[in-house]
Amino acid sequence: MMRNYRMPGMVEKPCGCSGDNRYMDREFVPAMAYVPWQYFTTVYEPDKALEIGTIFPELDKPFLGRGAGRR
Amino acid sequence: MWNYERRLQYPVNITRPNAKIAKIIMTQYGGPDGEISASMRYLSQRYSMPYRKVAGLLTDIGTEELAHMEMIAAIVRQLTKGLSADELEAAGFAPYYVDHTAGIWPQAAGGIPFNACEFQSKGDAITDLFEDMAAEQKARVTYDNILRLVKDPEVCDPIRFLRQREIVHFQRFGEADREDCSK
């Protein structure tokens, strides 16, 4: 016989679907993936930005493997 | 549609030809995770993208990838220009040379020609954006591998630039996916 298993915090919604209200106020839900937002704060000077490949210091993630060094 | 500028996005000035390196770099022209693949992927996906801002982003990044395709071709051209058949053969370049001389033709380093099986345009907004994020990571790793194999600073300089662009694009596709989810 089928039973509706109810986790703590689960509510019966009027539509009949069981909603898990642990997620109701949250921006992030299961079965999805998220990248954090990046915001414009400081930027590199244009000559340095061109050399590096971005104006945004927080996106500057150089290759640090063996033998690699920035000029 | 496109206008173009008669300059590379980032300069390429290679003074020492080297066909061995050219064979490796060429993979970012016609390989599965290369710039043509990236460009065709994004420019193909934009038509079915239901969110205009995301279609706009796909067009902007897809266009930038065309500029990167051009940089890779310039690198390969400068690495092979002027070499004799003997020099190319000594560098292991003979199989490419016999079919293309020192011309530029899109194939992976292992020889597989560029083909549409190397990208997907699934017609689903979320799926296409995750495809794009994966593509940017694959391209970034390919550039990491190139930097492990190639030590010539004239080559590594534009390669490092291209690698950094992949990281930025990953972030933008990730943000576009959030925009999408929040609608």
Added chain:
Amino acid sequence: MMTVNQMNQAQLLHWIDMVSFAVVDITEYLDTHPQDEEALKYFDHYIDLRRSAMRAYADKYGPLTIDTANPENYWTWSAQPLPWEGGNC
């Protein structure tokens, strides 16, 4: 800082590369942050610098875009060096 009129060809091309790259990176940022006021100001600043630089380059050395082409008695557009030759690199 030099003005665009004081720069030689290589310096002006490098300047164009720099300000154009700033425009590209901020454009992609604005695509996902369309209301970011700081970013909008940054775009306005660099797009202006780019326009003047492209005009100055076209006037002195030949057009980099069809929109800055202004042929007088000879079609120079397709005769310009191509950037992988080393001419514009």
